[in-house]
Amino acid sequence: MKTERLDKILASQNTGTRKEVGAIIRAGRVSVNGEVARRPDDKVDPENALIALDGVPLTVKKHLYLMMNKPDGVLSASRDPKARTVVDLLPREWQRRGIFPAGRLDRDTEGLLILTDDGAFAHRMLAPRSHVTKWYEARLAHPVSEDDVRAFRLGVELNDMTCLPAELTAAEGDGPAALVKVREGKYHQVKRMFLARENEVLKLRRVRIGGVALDASLAPGEVRELAPDEQKLIFEDRIL
Numbered sequence: 001m002k003t004e005r006l007d008k009i010l011a012s013q014n015t016g017t018r019k020e021v022g023a024i025i026r027a028g029r030v031s032v033n034g035e036v037a038r039r040p041d042d043k044v045d046p047e048n049a050l051i052a053l054d055g056v057p058l059t060v061k062k063h064l065y066l067m068m069n070k071p072d073g074v075l076s077a078s079r080d081p082k083a084r085t086v087v088d089l090l091p092r093e094w095q096r097r098g099i100f101p102a103g104r105l106d107r108d109t110e111g112l113l114i115l116t117d118d119g120a121f122a123h124r125m126l127a128p129r130s131h132v133t134k135w136y137e138a139r140l141a142h143p144v145s146e147d148d149v150r151a152f153r154l155g156v157e158l159n160d161m162t163c164l165p166a167e168l169t170a171a172e173g174d175g176p177a178a179l180v181k182v183r184e185g186k187y188h189q190v191k192r193m194f195l196a197r198e199n200e201v202l203k204l205r206r207v208r209i210g211g212v213a214l215d216a217s218l219a220p221g222e223v224r225e226l227a228p229d230e231q232k233l234i235f236e237d238r239i240l
């Protein structure tokens with residue numbers, strides 16, 4: 001049986017900061033196995049104890065899965081001595097130990113980013129053999145041609161690799177634009193694919209991973225939890 005401090009368990013479940021949670025416990029609002037708990041440092045087994053807040057049982061979540069609408073200008077990393085990172089943008093109660101971005105977007109790329117403290121989940125999502133599809137909207141210097149579409153479908157040749165087949169669809173925006181679906185995530189991949197076609201990405205935004213689309217209600221920098229069915233849909237192409 002692995003026990004943890006009650007205030008730490010509650011803080012890890014978005015109930016508040018450690019300090020706020022301490023006050024909630026001392027106010028007698030938390031019960032453990034039906035008994036009112038009074039001490040934030042009580043040791044509790046989070047997997048087996050029945051913890052309730054104001055009489056409502058908590059389902060203690062082992063891991064956190066978040067969707068962020070990453071803004072331009074922020075680093076996809078946990079911490080950085082000089083630059084603002086996506087983890088710095090999280091509300092304090094989600095800045096739990098071990099949270100990290102599952103995959104990287106370039107500093108100037110916006111859109112869907114998953115953050116988690118579940119290493120196995122991130123590994124599965126990022127493993128090349130998982131072939132999870134990532135969808136990007138790109139604003140381009142030049143319009144997409146039929147030859148580009150064919151080249152993406154066959155696998156664009158880069159200096160050091162041949163890309164897996166990707167889907168390219170011309171789109172309309174303020175200027176030339178496209179939707180690109182890739183099944184791998186090499187460094188600067190989408191930008192390099194367009195450069196190889198003598199085009200240039202002016203703006204890149206990830207809009208979907210597997211079956212999970214970026215929540216249109218999230219403003220840049222905003223975050224919400226992934227619903228349990230979304231955690232599974234990441235690995236599928238089906239969309240809800």
Ligand code: URA
Nearest residue numbers: 106109188189190191
């Ligand atoms: N491809 C890129 O070039 N940049 C990103 O941020 C993501 C995919």
